[in-house]
Amino acid sequence: xxxxxxxxxxxxxxxxxxxxxxxxxxxxxxxxxxxxxxxxxxxxxxxxxxxxxxxxxxxxxxxxxxxxxxxxxxxxxxxxxxxxxxxxxxxxxxxxxxxxxxxxxxxxxxxxxxxxxxxxxxxxxxxxxxxxxxxxxxxxxxxxxxxxxxxxxxxxxxxxxxxxxxxxxxxxxxxxxxxxxxxxxxxxxxxxxxxxxxxxxxxxxxxxxxxxxxxxxxxxxxxxxxxxxxxxxxxxxxxxxxxxxxxxxxxxxxxxxxxxxxxxxxxxxxxxxxxxxxxxxxxxxxxxxxxxxxxxxxxxxxxxxxxxxxxxxxxxxxxxxxxxxxxxxxxxxxxxxxxxxxxxxxxxxxxxxxxxxxxxxxxxxxxxxxxxxxxxxxxxxxxxxxxxxxxxxxxxxxxxxxxxxxxxxxxxxxxxxxxxxxxxxxxxxxxxxxxxxxxxxxxxxxxxxxxxxxxxxxxxxxxxxxxxxxxxxxxxxxxxxxxxxxxxxxxxxxxxxxxxxxxxxxxxxxxxxxxxxxxxxxxxxxxxxxxxxxxxxxxx
Amino acid sequence: xxxxxxxxxxxxxxxxxxxxxxxxxxxxxxxxxxxxxxxxxxxxxxxxxxxxxxxxxxxxxxxxxxxxxxxxxxxxxxxxxxxxxxxxxxxxxxxxxxxxxxxxxxxxxxxxxxxxxxxxxxxxxxxxxxxxxxxxxxxxxxxxxxxxxxxxxxxxxxxxxxxxxxxxxxxxxxxxxxx
Numbered sequence: 008x009x010x011x012x013x014x015x016x017x018x019x020x021x022x023x024x025x026x027x028x029x030x031x032x033x034x035x036x037x038x039x040x041x042x043x044x045x046x047x048x049x050x051x052x053x054x055x056x057x058x059x060x061x062x063x064x065x066x067x068x069x070x071x072x073x074x075x076x077x078x079x080x081x082x083x084x085x086x087x088x089x090x091x092x093x094x095x096x097x098x099x100x101x102x103x104x105x106x107x108x109x110x111x112x113x114x115x116x117x118x119x120x121x122x123x124x125x126x127x128x129x130x131x132x133x134x135x136x137x138x139x140x141x142x143x144x145x146x147x148x149x150x151x152x153x154x155x156x157x158x159x160x161x162x163x164x165x166x167x168x169x170x171x172x173x174x175x176x177x178x179x180x181x182x183x184x185x186x187x188x189x190x191x192x193x194x195x196x197x198x199x200x201x202x203x204x205x206x207x208x209x210x211x212x213x214x215x216x217x218x219x220x221x222x223x224x225x226x227x228x229x230x231x232x233x234x235x236x237x238x239x240x241x242x243x244x245x246x247x248x249x250x251x252x253x254x255x256x257x258x259x260x261x262x263x264x265x266x267x268x269x270x271x272x273x274x275x276x277x278x279x280x281x282x283x284x285x286x287x288x289x290x291x292x293x294x295x296x297x298x299x300x301x302x303x304x305x306x307x308x309x310x311x312x313x314x315x316x317x318x319x320x321x322x323x324x325x326x327x328x329x330x331x332x333x334x335x336x337x338x339x340x341x342x343x344x345x346x347x348x349x350x351x352x353x354x355x356x357x358x359x360x361x362x363x364x365x366x367x368x369x370x371x372x373x374x375x376x377x378x379x380x381x382x383x384x385x386x387x388x389x390x391x392x393x394x395x396x397x398x399x400x401x402x403x404x405x406x407x408x409x410x411x412x413x414x415x416x417x418x419x420x421x422x423x424x425x426x427x428x429x430x431x432x433x434x435x436x437x438x439x440x441x442x443x444x445x446x447x448x449x450x451x452x453x454x455x456x457x458x459x460x461x462x463x464x465x466x467x468x469x470x471x472x473x474x475x476x477x478x479x480x481x482x483x484x485x486x487x488x489x490x491x492x493x494x495x496x497x498x499x500x501x502x503x504x505x506x507x508x509x510x511x512x513x514x515x516x517x518x519x520x521x522x523x524x525x526x527x528x529x530x531x532x533x534x535x536x537x538x539x540x541x542x543x544x545x546x547x
Numbered sequence: 548x549x550x551x552x553x554x555x556x557x558x559x560x561x562x563x564x565x566x567x568x569x570x571x572x573x574x575x576x577x578x579x580x581x582x583x584x585x586x587x588x589x590x591x592x593x594x595x596x597x598x599x600x601x602x603x604x605x606x607x608x609x610x611x612x613x614x615x616x617x618x619x620x621x622x623x624x625x626x627x628x629x630x631x632x633x634x635x636x637x638x639x640x641x642x643x644x645x646x647x648x649x650x651x652x653x654x655x656x657x658x659x660x661x662x663x664x665x666x667x668x669x670x671x672x673x674x675x676x677x678x679x680x681x682x683x684x685x686x687x688x689x690x691x692x693x694x695x696x697x698x699x700x701x702x703x704x705x706x707x708x709x710x711x712x713x714x715x716x717x718x719x720x721x722x723x724x725x726x
Contacts, residue, residue: 056708058696058699058708059694059695059699060694060695060696060699063630064630064631064634065627065690065691065694066694067631067690067694171714172713172714172715172716172717173716173717174717175717175719175722177717178717178719178722178723178724179722181723181724182722182723182724182725185724185725186724209714210709210710210711210712211710211711211713211714212707212708212709212710212711213707213708214708331721331722337703337704337705337706338706338715339706339707339709339711339715340707341707341708341709342714343714346714374705374707375699375705375707375708376693376694377693377703380689380693381686381689381690384670384671385667385670386608386609386610386663386667386685387608387609387611388611388613390609390610391610391611391613391615391618391702392613392615394693395615395702395703398703
């Protein structure tokens, strides 16, 4: 590819947001170049089905994750004045869609109206009704299994694939939660339960987080990019680490400068529209690193809000060994990780002294390793036998809870601290709020109450303070109603630069307890439609 | 031998129309999978022969062979420990060197089993270096044993990590919530 080649659109990043954006724009006739900092991971490199004893360190040193986190990405981030949080940044074609549990939940109407209904944060600049058609479309594109459970807190579509069958432990959990008035439903996730869109159904190996070797779970390379490629309008640049978005004399985005990490040369693509989909922290980093005489504090940052309002999820987990299942003959319980979900329920039980809620993901970790062995006291024959007999009773669940959006939590860049390619690295500043602490205490207490309704041995992970973000970080380049406090309009278009869009999790106005990916994809799809319309009108 | 046993289990399961079916591709993948490295091929990288032998004895006491399955010795857990410690930072290496010295000193006045018994006396809230070493030793034993072919297949009789055509639904009436 020539260093001066021109494209209609440059999409930076190939995760959930970038994949749908590239597919839609290519199908709409635009010439699209996608820049991905990592490379395509061949299926032959996935270690999903490897046994621990076939790995050098039995998997304890993240061997199965190595294909997704290549390079110095883990090191090139700093946490200053921060509570206990961690931020994932994948460097591979497909981003985090390569290894995820694929839980795909719609935000509820109330999740877009925190200010109007709860008196905190602010309302989104769009409503559930405006995004609902895009939820419908994206669910059809990616294939989602589950049911319409007729819950106000978790709106549903009408075209789900059949839900995944439940394990014994999940029925037992529903028995307990039903007695408490808490709903427990079939999970909604982007995992195929029948052949769909030329992809095979799940084979229930339990290795979703290690990469799916047959593309039964949604991923950008397995679902979106083949469609983009088929149009003849798609160009992919792998190992292309974006350094800076360049602007023309009018202040419009005109090109993206990137490092080819293989040749270590700096290159450039020109584009009439630039869409940033690098993930929450990386997108803010790219805008802040894109400084010019016209934009001395970074691109789209005239109000100083780029990087601010970082938030995500806080979470805890519990493991229970159910007495009524202990001692049973071993059976294959791997499945597709989560099979059920407990939607937010705290709002059903009256007013609380905090705002927000949590949901429970259930059985999202592997059944292969007996976690109780690391927790039970003692040793010898009795210990060994106890570990074995407890294993069929294994049930785990975790709370994923809302973290409040706050201007004081932010990411910036440190020009003095650069990565292996000389690009300033992100520095995160984050503190949980009083509300976050109260929500964390309440969710932890509720987890123990639910556990106590199931007879068994309980182990919890609870520490002395909340931790985050469970790979669900959002904020930093927010959409909003008020131009003084937000960067984007409701179409993910930056207010300062009309041909610049940001459609990943960083565009969220506020967070809810739901996993963000489906909403990221729906917003990206909506933005893609808007870009197509604007291009037709000659506005872009 | 372990892998063959697993393949046999999987092949047997494939005969069940309700539960499992293994595709030809999947079977080829399974058969071509690299087996567990033979214990005899491993060369110690950190512990001396004598230290490794001591660890082998201690780990077999923590997870011993019994009527159901072999223990930590057959699983080669002491060799897993050698690899993990050899590739750890100096502080971890020192913990293991000090721990082995402490338990050896304790055993000199009694026996290895009595020394282990003393080390394990306060597992939940260890206060001495010997007690802290037991926690370290047990964790390594657990990690090594339950990720070995012996621990996964013989002891836990794990039959997952395979290809199913459908996930078996729980249909036990006693587990269901009242409707």
